[in-house]
Amino acid sequence: MIGRFHEVSVHAPDLLASLAFYERLGFSQVTTGEAFPYPYAVVADGRLAIGLHGRELPQSPLLSFVLPGLLDRLPALERRGIEILEQRLGGDVFNQAYLEAGGQRLRLLEARTHSPSPLGPGETSRLGWFEEYALPVSELKQAGAAFERLGFVPAEEGDDPYPRIGLTSDSLNVALLGPGTLARPALVFSDAEMPARIAKLRESGVAFARRLPAGLDAGRHALLVAPEGTQLLLATSDT
Numbered sequence: 001m002i003g004r005f006h007e008v009s010v011h012a013p014d015l016l017a018s019l020a021f022y023e024r025l026g027f028s029q030v031t032t033g034e035a036f037p038y039p040y041a042v043v044a045d046g047r048l049a050i051g052l053h054g055r056e057l058p059q060s061p062l063l064s065f066v067l068p069g070l071l072d073r074l075p076a077l078e079r080r081g082i083e084i085l086e087q088r089l090g091g092d093v094f095n096q097a098y099l100e101a102g103g104q105r106l107r108l109l110e111a112r113t114h115s116p117s118p119l120g121p122g123e124t125s126r127l128g129w130f131e132e133y134a135l136p137v138s139e140l141k142q143a144g145a146a147f148e149r150l151g152f153v154p155a156e157e158g159d160d161p162y163p164r165i166g167l168t169s170d171s172l173n174v175a176l177l178g179p180g181t182l183a184r185p186a187l188v189f190s191d192a193e194m195p196a197r198i199a200k201l202r203e204s205g206v207a208f209a210r211r212l213p214a215g216l217d218a219g220r221h222a223l224l225v226a227p228e229g230t231q232l233l234l235a236t237s238d239t
């Protein structure tokens with residue numbers, strides 16, 4: 001309904017520092033276009049693209065989707081009760097529109113702003129498989145309903161390690177987390193052998209955050225914070 005997932009967009013004031021951070025973790029830089037009139041770079045693995053934006057965004061992180069024919073498709077979204085918070089449309093601009101679900105901003109773009117990742121769908125960074133975008137919300141059911149209106153499909157519910165609702169779209173999973181969990185959104189990566197991955201990263205000089213979100217086992221999880229503040233949560237999967 002809102003198009004294909006494109007990237008997690010973040011404001012990176014020191015773009016070169018952020019770029020070096022992600023490349024050290026095994027992400028590859030991809031070719032960007034000229035859609036934005038400011039410094040912009042993108043890093044990707046085989047599943048996730050992270051857009052590093054040199055200008056402040058309405059929210060960071062921001063979830064960006066590509067919806068061709070955006071100008072003509074916004075009225076259909078509004079008829080379904082989806083509020084368009086902001087739009088920049090016209091023949092002389094790069095068409096964009098902003099929505100919100102569960103306190104999370106989503107941006108719809110007319111077209112791609114970077115090339116696809118050179119890595120295959122099954123190839124990962126040093127962090128493992130990109131599992132989901134974890135979003136803390138105040139009201140789980142209300143936030144879940146808001147994402148469903150945008151075309152996300154409920155996938156699972158659970159309480160381990162804390163109350164959550166999982167939803168999925170074409171290539172993006174979103175985990176809505178109840179109060180008292182994460183303080184802010186995180187990109188979650190998983191691997192059955194994650195403790196070994198974490199050990200190798202530490203051996204290579206990668207510095208992890210000293211504190212984990214409440215309820216997480218330090219023997220199975222670790223947290224990285226990128227130069228621009230993006231949280232990367234490394235989790236041990238059961239399979």
